[in-house]
Amino acid sequence: MFTAKILLLGSGELGKEFAISAKRYGCQVIACDSYAHAPAMQVADESEVFSMLDADSLRQAIERHRPDFIVPEIEAIRTEVLQEFEDKGVTVVPSARAASLTMNRDRIRDVAAQELGLRTSKYRYAESLDEARGAVEHTGLPCVIKPVMSSSGKGQSTVRTSGELERAWEHAVANMRGDRRKIIVEEFIPFEYEITLLTVRSRDGVSFCAPIGHRQERGDYQESWQPTPMTGKLLADAQEMARKVVDNLGGYGIFGVEFFVTRDEVIFSELSPRPHDTGLVTLLSQNLSEFDLHVRAVLGLPIPSIRLNGPTASAVILADRDAERFSIKGLKEALSLSAGESEVEVRLFGKPMTRPCRRMGVALASGSTVEEARERAREAAARIRITYEA
Numbered sequence: 521m522f523t524a525k526i527l528l529l530g531s532g533e534l535g536k537e538f539a540i541s542a543k544r545y546g547c548q549v550i551a552c553d554s555y556a557h558a559p560a561m562q563v564a565d566e567s568e569v570f571s572m573l574d575a576d577s578l579r580q581a582i583e584r585h586r587p588d589f590i591v592p593e594i595e596a597i598r599t600e601v602l603q604e605f606e607d608k609g610v611t612v613v614p615s616a617r618a619a620s621l622t623m624n625r626d627r628i629r630d631v632a633a634q635e636l637g638l639r640t641s642k643y644r645y646a647e648s649l650d651e652a653r654g655a656v657e658h659t660g661l662p663c664v665i666k667p668v669m670s671s672s673g674k675g676q677s678t679v680r681t682s683g684e685l686e687r688a689w690e691h692a693v694a695n696m697r698g699d700r701r702k703i704i705v706e707e708f709i710p711f712e713y714e715i716t717l718l719t720v721r722s723r724d725g726v727s728f729c730a731p732i733g734h735r736q737e738r739g740d741y742q743e744s745w746q747p748t749p750m751t752g753k754l755l756a757d758a759q760e761m762a763r764k765v766v767d768n769l770g771g772y773g774i775f776g777v778e779f780f781v782t783r784d785e786v787i788f789s790e791l792s793p794r795p796h797d798t799g800l801v802t803l804l805s806q807n808l809s810e811f812d813l814h815v816r817a818v819l820g821l822p823i824p825s826i827r828l829n830g831p832t833a834s835a836v837i838l839a840d841r842d843a844e845r846f847s848i849k850g851l852k853e854a855l856s857l858s859a860g861e862s863e864v865e866v867r868l869f870g871k872p873m874t875r876p877c878r879r880m881g882v883a884l885a886s887g888s889t890v891e892e893a894r895e896r897a898r899e900a901a902a903r904i905r906i907t908y909e910a
């Protein structure tokens with residue numbers, strides 16, 4: 521009775537929206553993550569709780585469910601097991617190689633910079649504080665330190681003086697996901713702005729969403745907006761680089777390709793072979809969200825022209841402390857900001873626990889300009905209040 525059976529590896533807010541889109545197209549979704557009641561588990565047909573870095577647990581889950589598609593939603597997965605099942609004919613989205621290359625920052629960076637010759641920041645890897653000191657000789661200061669396996673800025677620091685390096689190394693080691701004590705040391709790029717270019721690779725070819733501008737703090741996205749003004753040449757350069765890297769990875773799905781933009785140059789930063797957090801804005805900004813597009817590309821369904829509804833923005837709703845008992849109020853006040861043509865939406869993720877700076881929801885708003893949309897989204901997010909019970 522189902523279109524297809526999907527095993528979703530990672531069940532956060534991005535997986536939740538993907539699962540909703542997949543259910544709309546008649547799929548069966550089994551949502552997996554390392555903790556119970558994760559956002560996507562609340563909307564899936566079934567759920568599994570296990571460490572996706574544990575090969576045996578992952579293998580057993582795949583064998584138990586025998587999915588048509590395995591859809592990784594995070595990087596921290598034992599990707600060797602995905603390759604095993606792809607070799608047996610199970611489709612890994614977009615491919616087992618893509619999941620393996622993007623699991624760790626270093627491998628996709630080397631493909632982009634060395635194999636494809638894309639412009640990136642200067643960089644070196646380090647597996648000790650001494651090696652990190654040597655890497656800084658190459659990148660110069662300021663530089664950015666990141667664990668090779670991490671996302672949402674976890675373990676990331678900007679180092680401006682050599683005296684800050686040791687603390688940055690320790691922060692990276694303490695916050696890395698997975699089992700590799702390895703960091704990337706990158707030249708700091710004083711970009712004018714940065715974008716996510718959502719790039720859809722399907723049987724119809726490669727298509728692009730309008731560039732999404734975003735603002736980051738602590739290496740984690742705080743706001744995003746669409747469209748973001750770019751000169752024709754810079755946008756064409758970004759699209760050319762994105763096409764090169766997604767064609768190299770192959771397979772079908774949506775890719776979040778991140779670029780820094782200086783006055784006259786586009787610099788490749790990184791890529792996620794899946795919907796991107798800054799792309800949450802597409803829930804309101806486009807005829808098809810990044811999640812709809814991912815499902816369509818995965819299932820081999822048509823990808824029509826991607827239409828932008830108008831200037832739209834997103835603003836995150838963050839917790840500020842650890843808590844297991846809390847409530848979220850203010851929906852009515854936030855949604856009452858809709859005015860005339862301008863819409864406001866809120867998505868609450870349903871995460872069972874809060875942590876400092878954990879993303880618990882997102883506010884979305886349209887406007888006659890991007891600035892107006894951003895202001896309205898920030899105001900809507902500010903009206904959502906998390907109250908913590910002792």
Ligand SMILES: Nc1ncnc2c1ncn2[C@@H]1O[C@H](COP(=O)(O)OP(=O)(O)OP(=O)(O)O)[C@@H](O)[C@H]1O
Pocket residue numbers: 641664666670671672673674676706707708709710711714736739740741778789790797
């Ligand atoms: N080399 C750099 N120069 C300047 N800023 C940087 C650099 N690298 C990262 N940043 C800043 O930190 C943000 C997060 O970096 P990055 O995307 O590499 O981290 P991440 O943990 O992979 O985040 P996510 O997976 O959520 O995209 C970037 O969007 C940018 O604002």
Ligand SMILES: NCC(=O)N[C@@H]1O[C@H](COP(=O)([O-])[O-])[C@@H](O)[C@H]1O
Pocket residue numbers: 530531532533534535593594671672797871878879
């Ligand atoms: N930049 C990557 C990103 O945004 N990933 C999203 O955050 C979730 C983890 O959130 P959590 O740490 O709050 O559980 C992931 O499952 C994914 O949905």
Ligand SMILES: [Mg+2]
Pocket residue numbers: 778790
């Ligand atoms: Mg990023």
